Amino acid sequence: MMAGEMRKSALMAVDEINQSDEFDFTFAAHLRDPGGVVAAYHTACDELIREEQVDHIVGCYTSASRKQVIPIVERTERLLWHPARYEGFESSDNVIYVGAAPNHNVVPLVRHMLDHISSDVFCIGSNYVWTWETNRVIREIVTSASGRILAERLLELGETAVDHIVKEIIDRKPPVVFNTLVGESSYVFMRALHEATTRAGLTIPVLSCSLCEPELKLIGSAASVGCITSSAYFESIERPENRAFVARWKARHGADSSPSVDGQSTYVCVMLLARAIRRAGSADVGAVRRAAANHRYDSPQGPIWVDPDNNHCFLTPRLARSVPGCQFKIFWEADAPERPDPYLSNLDLTAIGMGAEKGNDAMTKRSNHLRIVK
Amino acid sequence: MTRPSPFSVRGRRALIVMRDEREISIVRRQLNRLGMTIAECDPAEAPPSDETVDVIVVDADSIPIKSDPATVWKSNAPIIALIGTETPSRLKWLLDLKPASFLVKPLRSAGLYTALVVAFDCAQRRLDEAAHIEKLEDRVRSRRVVFAAVLQMMRGHGLSEADAFTLIRQTAMRHRTTIEQLSAEIIAAGGMPNRTTRTA
Numbered sequence: 178m179m180a181g182e183m184r185k186s187a188l189m190a191v192d193e194i195n196q197s198d199e200f201d202f203t204f205a206a207h208l209r210d211p212g213g214v215v216a217a218y219h220t221a222c223d224e225l226i227r228e229e230q231v232d233h234i235v236g237c238y239t240s241a242s243r244k245q246v247i248p249i250v251e252r253t254e255r256l257l258w259h260p261a262r263y264e265g266f267e268s269s270d271n272v273i274y275v276g277a278a279p280n281h282n283v284v285p286l287v288r289h290m291l292d293h294i295s296s297d298v299f300c301i302g303s304n305y306v307w308t309w310e311t312n313r314v315i316r317e318i319v320t321s322a323s324g325r326i327l328a329e330r331l332l333e334l335g336e337t338a339v340d341h342i343v344k345e346i347i348d349r350k351p352p353v354v355f356n357t358l359v360g361e362s363s364y365v366f367m368r369a370l371h372e373a374t375t376r377a378g379l380t381i382p383v384l385s386c387s388l389c390e391p392e393l394k395l396i397g398s399a400a401s402v403g404c405i406t407s408s409a410y411f412e413s414i415e416r417p418e419n420r421a422f423v424a425r426w427k428a429r430h431g432a433d434s435s436p437s438v439d440g441q442s443t444y445v446c447v448m449l450l451a452r453a454i455r456r457a458g459s460a461d462v463g464a465v466r467r468a469a470a471n472h473r474y475d476s477p478q479g480p481i482w483v484d485p486d487n488n489h490c491f492l493t494p495r496l497a498r499s500v501p502g503c504q505f506k507i508f509w510e511a512d513a514p515e516r517p518d519p520y521l522s523n524l525d526l527t528a529i530g531m532g533a534e535k536g537n538d539a540m541t542k543r544s545n546h547l548r549i550v551k
Numbered sequence: 552m553t554r555p556s557p558f559s560v561r562g563r564r565a566l567i568v569m570r571d572e573r574e575i576s577i578v579r580r581q582l583n584r585l586g587m588t589i590a591e592c593d594p595a596e597a598p599p600s601d602e603t604v605d606v607i608v609v610d611a612d613s614i615p616i617k618s619d620p621a622t623v624w625k626s627n628a629p630i631i632a633l634i635g636t637e638t639p640s641r642l643k644w645l646l647d648l649k650p651a652s653f654l655v656k657p658l659r660s661a662g663l664y665t666a667l668v669v670a671f672d673c674a675q676r677r678l679d680e681a682a683h684i685e686k687l688e689d690r691v692r693s694r695r696v697v698f699a700a701v702l703q704m705m706r707g708h709g710l711s712e713a714d715a716f717t718l719i720r721q722t723a724m725r726h727r728t729t730i731e732q733l734s735a736e737i738i739a740a741g742g743m744p745n746r747t748t749r750t751a
Contacts, residue, residue, distance in 0.1 A: 219573070244612075244635050248657035266637045306636055309616045313640040 179238045179439050186440035187235050190447035200451055207231055218245040226253050232460050235446045240306055256462050258450055260442035264310035265519040274489040275446045277409045280518035281494045282386050283311050286407035287318045288529055289496055294382055295352030296324025301342055302357030304331040311357045321526040327351050337365040343373045355384045364396045371400035389437035393503035404499045409492045410438040410478040411505040422477035445476045480514050489517030557671035561586035563605040568592050570613040574658050581663045604628050606670050612636055616644045629674035631666045693731035700734035707742055
């Protein structure tokens with residue numbers, strides 16, 4: 178589903194640029210669809226570069242596909258504009274990372290969990306790099322605040338047999354569930370957990386770093402409510418740039434249709450590219466990279482610009498709760514766009530740990546001394 | 552026993568545990584150039600048990616972090632890890648594999664030879680260190696024996712501890728044996744054994 182959302186958004190941006198007087202050039206979009214087959218990304222990009230003479234490539238949703246593309250764009254000195262959030266620990270000169278870095282995405286959500294919900298967490302996720310790394314970050318932060326990972330359950334990508342895990346959650350009644358499942362696995366899990374908790378009369382908060390509005394629709398209106406989600410973009414952002422963007426989106430894709438974080442980010446990729454080309458006066462990769470650096474764009478998600486130190490973007494982390502109608506209600510956002518920290522080098526665990534223990538209640542419950550954590 | 556130089560790789564056997572065809576062809580070509588023989592194994596399958604290999608090249612990204620088969624590769628042959636993802640969760644998994652050396656993807660023909668040399672050298676050093684540690688452990692184990700022999704000498708000859716130890720050490724040197732061996736003989740004989748083979 179994400180690939181379609183991202184393509185729709187890219188083409189919308191291309192059309193807007195081509196129709197705009199603000200740009201004295203037009204984009205010709207060359208489309209390739211490797212269809213999620215990892216090895217096909219290399220071939221598709223090779224074709225785009227050699228046959229279509231493409232300088233800039235927008236796309237890739239998974240890290241596996243990005244890793245396929247990076248060798249080619251590095252060898253041929255092209256730029257990949259990568260819209261999706263990812264797990265970090267990468268910084269190629271030939272990639273502009275427009276999605277959230279882990280400090281934008283995972284860290285604020287875990288911090289919120291520690292401060293307002295619980296420091297004991299049940300983790301469920303898809304068995305791949307995003308979950309592995311997100312769980313590691315959760316574990317690091319949570320244990321530094323004397324909390325516990327109650328379980329770490331993994332499902333193969335696309336797996337929809339979730340009942341045993343839902344049963345375990347109902348039996349153990351964890352104070353909070355952290356969901357890093359992706360795609361169909363996540364939708365099935367959210368529905369099954371909602372049904373089971375309703376039947377058992379339980380309220381267990383669920384956290385996610387990746388759910389978006391179109392996915393809430395796929396989950397279904399009842400089961401999709403109440404998920405606390407971390408993202409740089411929600412459809413409900415009350416900024417004039419976003420209200421206009423949503424209106425244009427609905428005019429183009431239908432009143433029932435919603436933009437998603439990854440779609441909006443793909444739109445931003447194309448816009449950042451166009452603005453950098455305009456500033457550079459050329460589509461030359463080196464010139465565009467220099468022009469993109471620190472060049473602020475008031476995007477639907479708010480001000481965004483490329484940090485030339487690591488080619489990731491300054492952007493504004495937000496937390497929201499899913500509400501009836503397959504929308505998110507934002508309850509927290511950072512005061513200003515945050516510097517990207519793809520290697521989490523500036524993550525101050527002691528500060529986060531203190532946050533979780535600031536109340537007297539927490540102080541009496543938890544000791545600062547060593548204790549055995551299974 | 553002359554040990555093989557880590558620089559001579561010809562004739563050694565490599566097991567490659569990789570999935571990406573493009574990367575496999577790069578490794579295969581380079582190993583062939585170096586005159587090594589190759590065995591291949593899919594990362595999802597168990598390695599061939601009857602096969603003796605000198606080095607294992609593992610694509611870290613091709614094996615799920617949480618999977619058990621990872622432990623299968625903990626063999627005696629040195630491991631060269633191919634790294635695509637530098638996340639700490641992946642690197643932690645890699646550390647448990649105790650790689651002898653590594654290569655960062657994307658692969659090129661350059662670099663593999665260095666990785667092989669470092670891996671072979673590392674494997675040899677590990678063997679040497681293991682032998683050294685075994686020797687030291689033997690010594691630690693025989694401390695009680697040496698101590699008992701020193702006590703025996705102190706009692707039997709009215710010596711101080713320092714003098715008793717010096718006597719044992721000097722006798723051991725004269726007999727070209729170790730302190731530990733002589734101590735065992737002292738205890739067995741109930742005193743300094745009469746050796747006829749004075750070679751000093």
